[in-house]
């Protein structure tokens with residue numbers, strides 16, 4: 048379809064960085080150092096400096112970042128970890144995999160992030176951590192969450208998989224809790240050539256445990272202080288990610304400009320009756336990994352966009368408390384009404400940095416045609 052607008056266009060991104068990425072990957076091939084080594088170490092230093100934290104540890108994915116962080120915090124059977132049910136599966140999956148129990152807390156309707164007002168009631172003497180998810184690229188209200196968690200000695204982990212570069216009251220995602228977990232999945236604002244992730248921490252002891260755990264808890268050659276796993280970040284990924292990290296802020300700024308344009312145009316066209324653009328809280332530096340709105344007649348809109356070749360996606364259609372695999376937790380429909388309503392109403396539209404004005408006009412036209420003609 049000639050006029051199609053994809054949800055994400057990584058080929059357009061690659062056009063601008065082809066030579067640099069190719070050179071970086073080739074240099075790893077020449078060195079034949081694929082595990083650990085200078086590229087991984089350099090990326091760790093650069094991400095730590097970028098986030099304003101002392102330590103960063105490269106890992107194999109955002110999922111493993113969460114898993115290894117919870118392992119390093121000692122989360123295990125009998126423990127509870129409080130988090131949002133409106134997030135990617137990995138947030139709660141990593142809690143379950145350690146034998147702990149995900150305890151869900153409903154979200155705010157405007158930001159889709161965990162509602163701090165509802166957190167306290169879900170904490171018990173078994174709560175071992177809180178995972179605050181910075182969904183779609185906007186930080187959860189971490190200071191209010193910490194006001195509740197800190198006095199109880201409960202560490203707050205940031206699931207910042209979608210939020211590298213986001214900020215809250217001037218501080219970067221990852222520097223706001225005990226540890227921050229990032230994903231370099233290709234569709235993230237900083238995406239690799241495959242899977243990858245990073246744990247950053249303000250706590251050097253925790254970062255050191257994560258570093259050991261990502262390599263089977265090995266302290267010296269074939270001496271293991273802990274039972275960890277193989278959660279390493281590949282050198283090829285690190286080399287490519289370093290090229291992209293230098294552009295991250297410019298890309299995030301372009302995403303935010305596109306989001307602001309859509310929001311303005313939706314208002315100007317009188318579409319607010321049908322579409323609710325995302326709220327950005329005062330103090331939040333939103334990096335728009337996704338531009339996610341609430342839409343009236345969402346499912347019919349999806350069909351319309353599909354017919355027009357306009358990329359879109361629903362993140363996420365089924366909240367985690369209603370996932371078949373979490374049936375044993377005993378939650379039922381109606382337990383987290385704000386999340387359930389969001390799952391029924393949200394739609395994400397193209398917001399990637401390389402979008403052109405005419406592509407954005409086409410997205411807007413499609414929205415106008417749908418709501419104004421019907």
Ligand SMILES: Cc1ncc(COP(=O)(O)O)c(C=O)c1O
Pocket residue numbers: 108109110111134135137138180206208209229230231232242243244
């Ligand atoms: C909120 C959230 N948490 C965790 C993850 C897991 O990251 P990965 O896909 O790199 O394992 C993702 C991304 O996929 C995510 O969006």
